[in-house]
Amino acid sequence: MASIADFYAGKNILITGATGFMGKVLVEKLLRSCPDINALYILVRPKANQSPKDRIDNMLKSKLFSKLKEVSTDFQQKFVPISSDLMQPGLGLSTEDEDMLKAHIHVIFHCAATIRFDEPLKRALRLNVAATQELLGLAEHMPKLEAFIHISTAYAHCNHKHIEDVVYPSPVEPNILLSSLEWMDDSIVDDITLRLLADWPNTYTFTKALAESIVNQHGEKFNTAIVRPSIIVASWREPFPGWIDNLNGPSGVLVAAGKGVMRTMMADNNAVADIIPVDVVINLMLAAGWYTAVQRPQSTLVYNCTTGGVNPILWGDIERSVMSTFKQIPLDKAFRRPNANFTSSYLSNRFWNLFTHKVPALAYDTYLRLSGNEPMMMKLYKKLHKAAGLLEYFSVRQWSWSSKNLDMLKGQLSAEDQQNFNFDVGHLNWLEYMEKYCIGAKKYILNEDMADIPAAKQHLKKLRNICYTCNTLLLVFVWHIFIAQSQVANDLWSYMVSSSFA
Numbered sequence: 462m463a464s465i466a467d468f469y470a471g472k473n474i475l476i477t478g479a480t481g482f483m484g485k486v487l488v489e490k491l492l493r494s495c496p497d498i499n500a501l502y503i504l505v506r507p508k509a510n511q512s513p514k515d516r517i518d519n520m521l522k523s524k525l526f527s528k529l530k531e532v533s534t535d536f537q538q539k540f541v542p543i544s545s546d547l548m549q550p551g552l553g554l555s556t557e558d559e560d561m562l563k564a565h566i567h568v569i570f571h572c573a574a575t576i577r578f579d580e581p582l583k584r585a586l587r588l589n590v591a592a593t594q595e596l597l598g599l600a601e602h603m604p605k606l607e608a609f610i611h612i613s614t615a616y617a618h619c620n621h622k623h624i625e626d627v628v629y630p631s632p633v634e635p636n637i638l639l640s641s642l643e644w645m646d647d648s649i650v651d652d653i654t655l656r657l658l659a660d661w662p663n664t665y666t667f668t669k670a671l672a673e674s675i676v677n678q679h680g681e682k683f684n685t686a687i688v689r690p691s692i693i694v695a696s697w698r699e700p701f702p703g704w705i706d707n708l709n710g711p712s713g714v715l716v717a718a719g720k721g722v723m724r725t726m727m728a729d730n731n732a733v734a735d736i737i738p739v740d741v742v743i744n745l746m747l748a749a750g751w752y753t754a755v756q757r758p759q760s761t762l763v764y765n766c767t768t769g770g771v772n773p774i775l776w777g778d779i780e781r782s783v784m785s786t787f788k789q790i791p792l793d794k795a796f797r798r799p800n801a802n803f804t805s806s807y808l809s810n811r812f813w814n815l816f817t818h819k820v821p822a823l824a825y826d827t828y829l830r831l832s833g834n835e836p837m838m839m840k841l842y843k844k845l846h847k848a849a850g851l852l853e854y855f856s857v858r859q860w861s862w863s864s865k866n867l868d869m870l871k872g873q874l875s876a877e878d879q880q881n882f883n884f885d886v887g888h889l890n891w892l893e894y895m896e897k898y899c900i901g902a903k904k905y906i907l908n909e910d911m912a913d914i915p916a917a918k919q920h921l922k923k924l925r926n927i928c929y930t931c932n933t934l935l936l937v938f939v940w941h942i943f944i945a946q947s948q949v950a951n952d953l954w955s956y957m958v959s960s961s962f963a
């Protein structure tokens with residue numbers, strides 16, 4: 462069998478969602494590890510007065526592409542930017558672009574989606590389901606097509622505790638739902654959304670489940686595969702450790718905890734946290750594209766791309782390693798010293814929310830108001846509490862996934878491909894990885910300079926002294942009131958003072 466890089470040589474690849482978190486890493490890896498690909502057809506929507514080409518040029522300015530720029534000088538010529546808004550009928554493609562895609566494409570990676578948990582159902586259906594259907598419809602007219610790889614999520618069927626690597630029956634026939642909601646007013650759809658979602662926690666996972674069944678239906682017409690990653694976080698090794706550029710999933714909480722803002726959240730310390738590095742997912746996607754095209758399996762193969770079954774890490778481990786890293790390598794200008802804890806108790810979380818989030822925020826906002834500035838902390842906490850509330854469904858529960866197809870695929874790879882497109886997380890050292898993840902968040906999300914770490918440490922010391930002073934004053938104040946109120950305490954205090962001077 463051809464190696465993975467040999468298979469992609471001379472191929473025209475269509476990618477949706479290339480400007481997103483995973484899409485960028487996919488583009489980088491394809492161009493670096495499969496340098497002989499013919500062209501990348503990138504479907505991008507025009508945004509903020511930027512053409513698709515401008516958007517790709519901007520994307521390439523990211524540090525992510527620095528290694529690629531060292532090894533290749535002509536990779537920019539491989540891009541074919543195509544204007545396409547997936548929310549529009551016909552994917553917003555011009556007739557010429559549609560014809561060009563039909564004539565040339567060999568492999569499709571469909572990454573685009575709305576990943577917001579609170580997306581209104583109609584919009585989530587339009588993008589995650591209807592656009593997938595339209596893309597599959599277009600793919601039917603591509604005579605050269607060898608593989609269609611659809612990116613789903615390991616939580617698409619989170620209504621099951623154990624998730625097999627099979628396509629589950631759709632909770633509702635996608636086309637019937639699409640056509641019945643089409644004529645409904647948005648407010649009516651909002652009213653019935655919770656009932657439609659049934660066992661699903663949000664519109665994101667629900668629509669990803671529907672999309673899978675549509676992909677599966679097309680599996681009879683051409684070669685399709687579904688990759689289901691769990692919670693995608695910073696890169697493990699490629700193109701360099703710790704790369705991450707967004708606050709989705711755990712990263713927002715990690716940054717907020719590092720800044721000393723987030724101090725409590727609901728999570729089960731003993732539950733497996735199924736996080737997976739982005740480069741591992743991309744390697745699996747490329748291997749899945751290769752296998753689907755070369756072996757042409759009879760049905761749609763599903764690859765659960767998770768870590769918990771092979772090399773588990775618990776939420777409690779994550780809490781400890783993040784806190785310890787941010788004490789050694791602090792973030793700049795922290796609001797308070799990083800000191801955050803997960804709790805599985807609702808009441809305890811409410812208590813700490815009040816005393817470690819809201820009370821300090823109120824005090825700081827009062828200080829800002831008095832000094833003539835705009836208050837901001839209560840607003841920030843409102844956003845954080847909303848985000849945490851949406852994420853908690855996943856941090857207080859635990860799932861397991863089958864990995865039969867992933868294990869089979871691993872077995873098909875040559876020793877060289879296993880090196881170059883590694884998706885075996887058995888050797889991942891979580892402690893080292895979490896440290897790189899925290900540093901990556903500091904450098905690439907917050908754009909902080911590592912040279913400023915001494916100043917950041919100094920700032921934490923200042924915060925510690927302020928904290929000790931405040932605590933001492935509070936203690937003296939409480940004690941004073943207590944003594945004033947209670948004769949027993951007063952007598953005790955006099956006894957202690959007199960015996961210490963006797």
Ligand SMILES: CCCCCCCCCCCCCCCCCCCCCC(=O)SCCNC(=O)CCNC(=O)[C@H](O)C(C)(C)COP(=O)(O)OP(=O)(O)OC[C@H]1O[C@@H](n2cnc3c(N)ncnc32)[C@H](O)[C@@H]1OP(=O)(O)O
Nearest residue numbers: 576577578614709710711713714725726783801802848855
């Ligand atoms: C305390 C102890 C700590 C210890 C140490 C901590 C270590 C790590 C801890 C791990 C904990 C467990 C996590 C379990 C995760 C499971 C996920 C499984 C998912 C399944 C996997 C998938 O298949 S994958 C798709 C995942 N899909 C998302 O993950 C999107 C979510 N997201 C939204 O659904 C929208 O984002 C939402 C939030 C509505 C706001 O919506 P919105 O309209 O109000 O506002 P925006 O989105 O515009 O964001 C407004 C501002 O919130 C900022 N922000 C956005 N997200 C944020 C976030 N997560 N945490 C903080 N801050 C966030 C943003 O940066 C803005 O900041 P600013 O205003 O300053 O610009």
Ligand SMILES: NC(=O)C1=CN([C@@H]2O[C@H](COP(=O)(O)OP(=O)(O)OC[C@H]3O[C@@H](n4cnc5c(N)ncnc54)[C@H](OP(=O)(O)O)[C@@H]3O)[C@@H](O)[C@H]2O)C=CC1
Nearest residue numbers: 478479480481482483546547548572573574613614690693
């Ligand atoms: N991140 C994660 O933890 C996980 C993600 N996944 C899946 O991986 C895939 C990629 O996720 P991720 O990269 O994190 O998501 P991002 O939100 O970072 O990227 C989404 C991409 O979709 C594009 N897109 C959104 N709306 C449209 C539209 N109307 N027309 C054209 N393009 C559009 C975005 O383009 P634009 O730049 O124009 O906004 C962007 O390129 C998704 O299918 C997601 O479900 C699965 C498991 C976990």
